[in-house]
Amino acid sequence: MKTPTIKQDMVVMLIFSAVILTMPVWLEPLGASYPDLLQKFAIFGIFAVGYNILFGLTGYLSFGHAAFLGIGSYTAVWSFKLLTMNILPALVFSVLLSGLFALLIGFITLRRSGIYFSILTLAFAQMSYNLAYSVLTPITNGETGLQLARDDARILDRLFSEAGEGLPSTDFFGFSMSGYSGFYICAVLLIIAFFISQRIFHSPFGTKLRAIKSNQTRMKYTGYNTKPYLLTAFVISGMYAGLAGGLMAATDPLAGAERMQWTASGEVVLMTILGGVGTLIGPMLGVGIIKYFENIFSALNEQALHQAYAFMPDWLATVMVTLTSPFVGEGWHLTLGALFVLIVIFLPGGIMEGMNLIKKRFSKKEAEPSPTEKATETGQ
Amino acid sequence: MDAIFLQILNGLDKGGAYALIALGLTLVFGTLGVVNFAHGALFMLGAFCSVSFYKLLTLSKQVKDESITFFDAFKEQPYLEIWFGDYGTTIIDLAVPLSILFAIPVMLLIGLIMERGLIRHFYKRSHAEQILVTFGLAIVLQEVIKSMFGANPIPMPAPEIVSGSAPIGVLFGMGESVVYPWWRLIYLLFSGIVIAGVFAFLNMTTYGMVVRAGMMDRETVGLLGIDVERRFTVVFGLAAVVTGLAGVMYAPILPPDYHMGMDFLVLSFVVVVVGGMGSLGGAVAAGFLLGILQSFASMNEVKSIIPGIDQVIIYLVAVVILLVRPRGLLGRKGVMED
Numbered sequence: 004m005k006t007p008t009i010k011q012d013m014v015v016m017l018i019f020s021a022v023i024l025t026m027p028v029w030l031e032p033l034g035a036s037y038p039d040l041l042q043k044f045a046i047f048g049i050f051a052v053g054y055n056i057l058f059g060l061t062g063y064l065s066f067g068h069a070a071f072l073g074i075g076s077y078t079a080v081w082s083f084k085l086l087t088m089n090i091l092p093a094l095v096f097s098v099l100l101s102g103l104f105a106l107l108i109g110f111i112t113l114r115r116s117g118i119y120f121s122i123l124t125l126a127f128a129q130m131s132y133n134l135a136y137s138v139l140t141p142i143t144n145g146e147t148g149l150q151l152a153r154d155d156a157r158i159l160d161r162l163f164s165e166a167g168e169g170l171p172s173t174d175f176f177g178f179s180m181s182g183y184s185g186f187y188i189c190a191v192l193l194i195i196a197f198f199i200s201q202r203i204f205h206s207p208f209g210t211k212l213r214a215i216k217s218n219q220t221r222m223k224y225t226g227y228n229t230k231p232y233l234l235t236a237f238v239i240s241g242m243y244a245g246l247a248g249g250l251m252a253a254t255d256p257l258a259g260a261e262r263m264q265w266t267a268s269g270e271v272v273l274m275t276i277l278g279g280v281g282t283l284i285g286p287m288l289g290v291g292i293i294k295y296f297e298n299i300f301s302a303l304n305e306q307a308l309h310q311a312y313a314f315m316p317d318w319l320a321t322v323m324v325t326l327t328s329p330f331v332g333e334g335w336h337l338t339l340g341a342l343f344v345l346i347v348i349f350l351p352g353g354i355m356e357g358m359n360l361i362k363k364r365f366s367k368k369e370a371e372p373s374p375t376e377k378a379t380e381t382g383q
Numbered sequence: 384m385d386a387i388f389l390q391i392l393n394g395l396d397k398g399g400a401y402a403l404i405a406l407g408l409t410l411v412f413g414t415l416g417v418v419n420f421a422h423g424a425l426f427m428l429g430a431f432c433s434v435s436f437y438k439l440l441t442l443s444k445q446v447k448d449e450s451i452t453f454f455d456a457f458k459e460q461p462y463l464e465i466w467f468g469d470y471g472t473t474i475i476d477l478a479v480p481l482s483i484l485f486a487i488p489v490m491l492l493i494g495l496i497m498e499r500g501l502i503r504h505f506y507k508r509s510h511a512e513q514i515l516v517t518f519g520l521a522i523v524l525q526e527v528i529k530s531m532f533g534a535n536p537i538p539m540p541a542p543e544i545v546s547g548s549a550p551i552g553v554l555f556g557m558g559e560s561v562v563y564p565w566w567r568l569i570y571l572l573f574s575g576i577v578i579a580g581v582f583a584f585l586n587m588t589t590y591g592m593v594v595r596a597g598m599m600d601r602e603t604v605g606l607l608g609i610d611v612e613r614r615f616t617v618v619f620g621l622a623a624v625v626t627g628l629a630g631v632m633y634a635p636i637l638p639p640d641y642h643m644g645m646d647f648l649v650l651s652f653v654v655v656v657v658g659g660m661g662s663l664g665g666a667v668a669a670g671f672l673l674g675i676l677q678s679f680a681s682m683n684e685v686k687s688i689i690p691g692i693d694q695v696i697i698y699l700v701a702v703v704i705l706l707v708r709p710r711g712l713l714g715r716k717g718v719m720e721d
Contacts, residue, residue, distance in 0.1 A: 340522030
């Protein structure tokens, strides 16, 4: 594989930053440029980009990353409760703590590979989920979820000001975490996260991870101990998940255990696959598409469908509505599942592979006619 | 002593369900080499077979309620009662056991369609891709069930004759006070019979012999001129039936809802891994073992020593087993060692 030069990387980086930062503008016509959704794009983007470092580069399929997301969320909310409403310490603690847990869990789970690794991570995710619901209730507040309260300690905030009326809201040195300023904070973090991931992809370390994916045995025979590399990748992606979890708590200071369930890990797998595993931009694309359509599809109902099919003859419209209505609104997950199955069957490389295929076809046509075309030409 | 006895029964009972599900899962894995994340969904489909059979039996029409004379009151009366009288009532009462007969062909059909339509194309692809595609399939199946039956659990009655508790203590000389629900005893017996049936099929018939040979060495069996693929399709159907039956009979114990499959999926994978991937005996043994361990862990005496142990014991055992005995309890050498 050809490694792009630093200059090319910088160009990609610049374009990426520009695209992300102008999202509120170019998403306007699509009806998706409100802060809540934009924040979600950025947060899940961080999650998926981080997950891709593990799954995309090493091929280790983890079903436990939601646990790190949950740990990040809980840590952040505790930091809001005990220290300050500023998100900086909250995010630092989320990243560190989830990194620590990732180190611990990774150390154990990475002793096995393949399906056993998946099942081990699954087991750990289920354990943390079950514990968060039951014994750890003093820390996690069980089913209700961990929330802010007015009489929380908030030691650092108290040094500067008295407790105000009502619940305080999260901020970053005065910039509120809600609305567009919140989105820009998330976006800047996403760009930093993307930059780090790009550096990892094109570093010798990234190449080693790819070598592990293609043939771990051969890698070992050449004298590498693969374990430290795998563990580093695992911890990094765990920290990304922790950052995403912390940001989730920062935009909406509530942490619940359902964030840790293994099906939540399934979601990030899905996004990564849909966009393209092992590509830089792919996971971001997957996040954008899934979150965007989730938003659109779950808002649709039968009436909206009737309006959409209004141009058709009545009988056809009725048929179309009955055919499509199970897939929208409440049934959005059905669409997602079906889409997922189709992607894995027909396009295992995700959207990125699809785009490459299209690109190849077009460039081939321009350069020289493909063999089949040649054959038809001579036949004529 | 009484408490321990009851916990063992509880464990055996839970273990029966685990063993049945894990048996199907490991059967598929051992023969087809496919990691099937849609297996939990099969269990859920089984449970919903009994729900839909019950709904079918209780299709009713509005009839005038004779007991209320002041005004015209209507009540729902199932057609079966209208046509057959008391006999019909008995049939409705026996809905769950009878739905076994309904579930067998349905589950077989679902299994065959799944194998022919989807799983078959994934034999040659990596385990990760198998996991992903079957995971997607599981989501689809569970959402279809959700849109058909709603999101709430649907309680299913056990037949009235066995709805009470059995004075099981008398049999073992522990007095009248030791009682246990009849239906759970029946479930235990039922799982034993199904497990024995599967083993008899595999060990005592020629067909089963070929399947076992295929598990050992698929290529050689193919070279001997046997259509392995077709046998494997049948095996997948068999696994679907076994898992589905586990779900049918479990309906009165746990009211079925659409995500019960995902809940049991993780458990059944853990059971299979503890027993040893592709080992049938291992799956059954591990199922009962983990069931008993779990019910002991949920005793208050144990919980007061190690809080929260009941929530994690199964996963903890799985982690320990996977790390110290990578092949599982009864796993064969050379099967899925990374």
